[in-house]
Amino acid sequence: MSARHPDDDARWRPWRDRPLVFGAPTIGAAERDEVIACLESGWLGPGPRVAELERRFAAYLGAPAAVAVNSCSAALQLALAALDLPPGSEVITTSMTFCATAHAIVHAGCEPLFADCDPRTLNIDVADVRRKITPRTRAILAVHFAGRPCDVAALDALAREHELAFIEDAAHALEATVGGQHCGTFGAFGCFSFYPTKSVTTADGGLLLARDPHVTERLRRLALHGMTADAWSRHDADGFAHYEVVEPGFKSALTDFAAALGLHQIDAIDERWQRRRTLWRRYEEELAGLPLHLPAPPDRNTRHALHLFTCLVDDTRTSVTRDEVLARLHRLRIGTGVHYRAVHLHPWYQRTYGRRTGSLPGAEWVSARTFSLPLSAGMTDDDAADVVRALRLVLS
Numbered sequence: 001m002s003a004r005h006p007d008d009d010a011r012w013r014p015w016r017d018r019p020l021v022f023g024a025p026t027i028g029a030a031e032r033d034e035v036i037a038c039l040e041s042g043w044l045g046p047g048p049r050v051a052e053l054e055r056r057f058a059a060y061l062g063a064p065a066a067v068a069v070n071s072c073s074a075a076l077q078l079a080l081a082a083l084d085l086p087p088g089s090e091v092i093t094t095s096m097t098f099c100a101t102a103h104a105i106v107h108a109g110c111e112p113l114f115a116d117c118d119p120r121t122l123n124i125d126v127a128d129v130r131r132k133i134t135p136r137t138r139a140i141l142a143v144h145f146a147g148r149p150c151d152v153a154a155l156d157a158l159a160r161e162h163e164l165a166f167i168e169d170a171a172h173a174l175e176a177t178v179g180g181q182h183c184g185t186f187g188a189f190g191c192f193s194f195y196p197t198k199s200v201t202t203a204d205g206g207l208l209l210a211r212d213p214h215v216t217e218r219l220r221r222l223a224l225h226g227m228t229a230d231a232w233s234r235h236d237a238d239g240f241a242h243y244e245v246v247e248p249g250f251k252s253a254l255t256d257f258a259a260a261l262g263l264h265q266i267d268a269i270d271e272r273w274q275r276r277r278t279l280w281r282r283y284e285e286e287l288a289g290l291p292l293h294l295p296a297p298p299d300r301n302t303r304h305a306l307h308l309f310t311c312l313v314d315d316t317r318t319s320v321t322r323d324e325v326l327a328r329l330h331r332l333r334i335g336t337g338v339h340y341r342a343v344h345l346h347p348w349y350q351r352t353y354g355r356r357t358g359s360l361p362g363a364e365w366v367s368a369r370t371f372s373l374p375l376s377a378g379m380t381d382d383d384a385a386d387v388v389r390a391l392r393l394v395l396s
């Protein structure tokens with residue numbers, strides 16, 4: 001039954017009119033209207049809409065305050081900058097992440113030390129983090145992979161024991177909680193992304209939380225060139241207001257134009273999460289017999305943000321490789337993603353840190369087998385049926 005030459009087999013003809021785009025955002029009328037209203041207001045830069053977005057996200061996340069920035073990459077860089085680490089400090093992170101997580105460490109003048117991931121949960125392996133702590137280690141930067149909370153209690157305890165800063169890359173984890181508390185609020189810093197594939201988008205944007213309110217004020221300044229007052233508050237002041245530069249900051253603030261796109265999506269977060277849960281459960285049921293490792297069930301007392309439905313090809317049960325799965329799904333007009341090729345395997349990281357990193361068996365095993373299925377809230381039931389049909393065909 002197995003189709004040895006898929007190109008010649010009629011069953012392999014794509015039946016969809018349009019490709020199913022991986023990670024397509026959902027933009028409604030409220031978003032469109034707010035963007036137009038912002039354009040008509042004459043104020044596009046950081047201003048009242050950013051302040052409103054920050055208030056609403058802080059409330060959603062249960063944080064005292066939030067700083068809107070122009071990407072999660074910027075949030076990570078600002079968090080590390082605010083730690084004022086001496087050059088050459090080490091920051092332990094996971095290799096199973098987007099490259100921006102590790103780049104932020106490099107840009108802060110520090111050395112990324114990669115810990116392995118648990119091949120079942122795809123989250124950072126806390127025991128390996130412990131093994132990798134040296135006298136030069138200053139921080140742990142963990143990722144809530146695919147929206148599954150990592151072991152925040154163990155990581156926080158380890159960080160406290162060794163006086164390290166604990167930073168959460170919560171780019172996948174807006175909706176994720178542990179014991180009812182939002183991911184991104186456990187560490188000294190929490191970093192979120194509003195990139196188009198993420199569950200809320202401002203096209204590009206991000207959010208930064210700090211546990212210490214004094215640090216929040218500094219982050220606000222650091223995100224705006226290190227200036228004491230932004231243009232909106234100076235515009236609002238009686239008479240002309242000067243600003244002062246108190247440290248060399250970055251150009252990382254979010255604009256009102258971008259915030260306008262995100263503002264109303266906050267009201268839809270839960271509804272969209274519910275929709276992804278329906279799609280998730282359908283995938284779990286209908287893909288159960290295939291030679292795949294499906295996402296591990298969430299831990300008790302946690303909420304998974306359901307950002308990525310990552311499958312691992314089980315090569316003990318099929319000879320179809322991961323790259324063949326990607327190519328064939330693409331041919332059938334089903335978009336996919338690879339999250340991720342392990343960061344330490346990329347050429348620059350190999351060249352620069354390869355010798356020190358050595359091999360990370362868990363991350364390398366996942367890296368060779370993983371692919372992610374479309375899971376946008378805007379997908380129809382027919383879209384999901386197409387994904388299942390295509391995957392059954394590809395792996396039959």
Ligand SMILES: *Cc1c(COP(=O)(O)O)cnc(C)c1O
Pocket residue numbers: 070071072073074097098100101143169171172192193194195205206
């Ligand atoms: C998307 C992502 C980032 C970067 O987010 P940007 O907003 O695009 O800068 C960082 N880390 C992880 C894990 C991500 O998925």
